[in-house]
Amino acid sequence: MRYYVLDRGDQLSVDLSETFHKLAPQYGLQLDAENPDIVVSIGGDGTMLHAFHTFIDRIPSIAFVGVHTGHLGFYADWKSDEIPELVRLMGNQGEMDQIQPRIVRYPLIELEIVKKSGTSSIICLNEFTLKSVDGTVMAEVDINDQVFEMFRGDGICVSTPSGSTAYNKSLGGAIIHPTIEALQISEIASINNRVFRTMGSSLVLPAHHHCDIYSRKEQNLMLTIDHVSMPVDDLISVRCQVAKQKVSFVRYRPFPFWTRVRNAFLG
Template identity: 30%
Template sequence: MKNRVITIHTNDTNVSLKTKKVLTRKLEGSGFIPSDVLEKETELIVCIGGDGALLEGIHKLGFPDIPFIGINTGHLGFFQEISPNQLDDFIFNYKTGKYRLQTLSAVKAVIKNEHGESFEHIGLNEIVIRGEDSHPVHLNISIGGSFIERFSGDGILVATPAGSTAYNYSLGGCIVDPRLTLIQVTPIAPMNTTAYRSFTSSILLPSDLSLGIIPEYMKKHGIKITTDHLEYTYQDLSNISIQFPDKIVNLLRFETYDFWNKVKSKFL
């Protein structure tokens, strides 16, 4: 008989740890094998916490092909599918196959420095490019190899459809249905004066166009790259290419899930 392993990732809040304990007992009683680590036999990953806990789990486990489901013990819980009082329903629906997979696109930054070294960072929600220590930045931006603008301001955010409801939304970006494959470039405090001219609204780009960025900055101030919740600082960065990676994230959704109903319940 196949081992049905379910990996559980959780934050360290009291309510999350209590939920994990209850879930572990219920899974064992239903013939599953709960695990704290990603096993070869893992068929589902449960993330207990808020949206941050789910993003942390996705990064920690390396964007695996295995489906994720979130149990919300946090605040907004936009990604999370169920609450702690729905554990029995979750196990029943999962065992009986009453679910579907929602495929979410990620976004990748390929970063090169002046020494010829290359680095890659992947985000499910967004990639943010800004100056170190809150210094303003000047970014030469191209789309599909064609120069578009010299952006000046606090930085830019490149969001996936999944991330359109996160930081992007707070910056005034638009909400995008996750069934669309595109990236959204949203300015962060752009300068628009006689000296500096920058786009002041979001730009939507299809998947076959790459976004190129060449920063201009003083040597004493680096460039900070943030992917979801992870931060990296580069002092000698030469260029950045924003692309669609091969990696995707599959979220387990039950029959009652609807994206726009979720938007209405969380934001309106």
């Protein structure tokens, strides 16, 4: 079993990372920064997003597991004092007397970003947001190549099911179980008048649908993909659809999605 650990960089996370490395050889785990089977994220959800994008070119062949040391670790199954147990289970997973870990696969969003300067594709784990740097966003939103609405407001958020509990939730979007292959479009402070009319509520699109967001004026925009933001002043459009590939998480013990939701938001 090859592994890699990515930590948040604070003292607790660094100490836990060192503890993991010290225990790993006892259970036959081999450190491999290039081709790990499992990537262990120690920190918070931001650390998991960092880990995801660090290995974004190898998403189909690796799995992730999270250790929570922050205030809200929605992607994390393990607490800071459970590192020894996690290492033991990772190392013993091939033994006949051990319960085999379960691999869960969550949908991702694929983006095709078209600019005057070129076209690029990227996938995101949580969400994609489009905001204006110096005013309101003016955009046309098409669904399945048909004009749906003209948007004006602070921005648009497109989230995955697993990301529906993040920024999307604060915008009034629905929480979607991550086994549902879909994406969700949520408005950020839309303006509604005779010229610009929007639904005013989140839209959930299935895997076989797509949406296109067209910039409808010259505007300085900020595109944020998970935890990475980039200024863009020549955007033409962004196509959003459920990606063909999925992200994998290792479950060494049961931790149902709705239990995560309850623990995260209700205590």
